[in-house]
Amino acid sequence: MPVRYKDYYETLGVPRTASADELKKSFRKLARQYHPDVARDKKKAEEKFKEINEAYEVLSDPDKRKKYDELGANWKSGANFRPPSGWEHFSGGQTFRGRDGGGEDFETHFGGTGFSDFFEQLFGSRMRGGAGGFGRSPNFAEEDFAERGRDVEGDIMVTLEEAARGSIRSVSVRHGSRTETHQVKIPAGVTEGQRLRIAGRGEHGSGGGVAGDLYLRVRLAKHPDFEVDDHHLIHEAELAPWEAALGAEISVPTLTGRVNIKIPAGTQSGQKLRVRGRGLPPSGDLLVVTKIVVPAKIPEAEKKLWEQLKRESKFNPRA
Numbered sequence: 001m002p003v004r005y006k007d008y009y010e011t012l013g014v015p016r017t018a019s020a021d022e023l024k025k026s027f028r029k030l031a032r033q034y035h036p037d038v039a040r041d042k043k044k045a046e047e048k049f050k051e052i053n054e055a056y057e058v059l060s061d062p063d064k065r066k067k068y069d070e071l072g073a074n075w076k077s078g079a080n081f082r083p084p085s086g087w088e089h090f091s092g093g094q095t096f097r098g099r100d101g102g103g104e105d106f107e108t109h110f111g112g113t114g115f116s117d118f119f120e121q122l123f124g125s126r127m128r129g130g131a132g133g134f135g136r137s138p139n140f141a142e143e144d145f146a147e148r149g150r151d152v153e154g155d156i157m158v159t160l161e162e163a164a165r166g167s168i169r170s171v172s173v174r175h176g177s178r179t180e181t182h183q184v185k186i187p188a189g190v191t192e193g194q195r196l197r198i199a200g201r202g203e204h205g206s207g208g209g210v211a212g213d214l215y216l217r218v219r220l221a222k223h224p225d226f227e228v229d230d231h232h233l234i235h236e237a238e239l240a241p242w243e244a245a246l247g248a249e250i251s252v253p254t255l256t257g258r259v260n261i262k263i264p265a266g267t268q269s270g271q272k273l274r275v276r277g278r279g280l281p282p283s284g285d286l287l288v289v290t291k292i293v294v295p296a297k298i299p300e301a302e303k304k305l306w307e308q309l310k311r312e313s314k315f316n317p318r319a
């Protein structure tokens with residue numbers, strides 16, 4: 001079944017030659033604008049936020065971006081798009097075709113995972129396990145052999161807010177013409193790459209065999225304010241030179257609201273300040289990484305003060 005092509009560069013509003021820094025800057029701007037927690041139209045913002053995250057998930061990963069770009073002229077094919085022959089050989093993911101317990105052809109698709117059909121077809125779902133009814137002879141007698149269905153595995157996008165508090169998600173799995181919807185519990189504290197198992201919800205077995213399992217691999221949604229390191233959240237805080245030198249009190253974001261932290265006098269760029277218990281459960285902290293920023297343009301009055309400091313200060317960073 002053809003799926004609608006996604007122009008990830010257009011989604012992020014950047015040229016196809018955009019650097020990693022340009023991608024990050026554009027993502028952060030759009031993600032802050034459409035984050036469901038701040039937008040007025042939360043439903044519309046949620047869908048837009050997913051689109052932005054999917055685009056950044058692909059383009060910020062060098063391997064995924066390379067594979068996406070290798071579609072070449074195919075990206076101009078318009079709304080109805082199929083990947084070129086052999087794509088699944090090197091993409092690591094695809095929509096799987098096979099034969100169900102009744103001998104009918106089927107495809108497996110996901111819904112409600114936060115990723116589009118386009119992403120799923122190129123980078124997403126996969127089958128694991130035994131033969132599961134694939135490639136059998138037309139004369140195969142089902143009653144002579146009971147076989148367990150294959151496990152089905154796909155990606156699910158989980159926001160950091162969901163990872164912090166846990167949630168219940170409705171996920172649909174379509175095997176050919178048959179669609180099944182499952183309520184999936186996302187426990188608080190899930191981590192990147194963790195697999196959630198839903199027993200008996202994979203491919204149906206044949207000849208009376210049991211069904212396979214459904215596995216959803218967690219992909220933590222990118223956030224405009226945080227990077228993730230296991231259960232810790234990392235936030236980069238920009239400081240004026242005088243704040244770093246003299247000390248200050250600044251406000252930083254957390255997943256549950258802003259908090260004030262103290263910047264010790266003499267703070268260096270790249271220094272880490274820990275805010276305990278403000279990361280992901282059960283034991284994550286918020287790590288505030290400082291970045292000293294110098295103004296690009298200095299008014300004449302301020303310039304004189306900098307020149308006075310230059311004359312009077314004995315500090316030499318290269319000594």
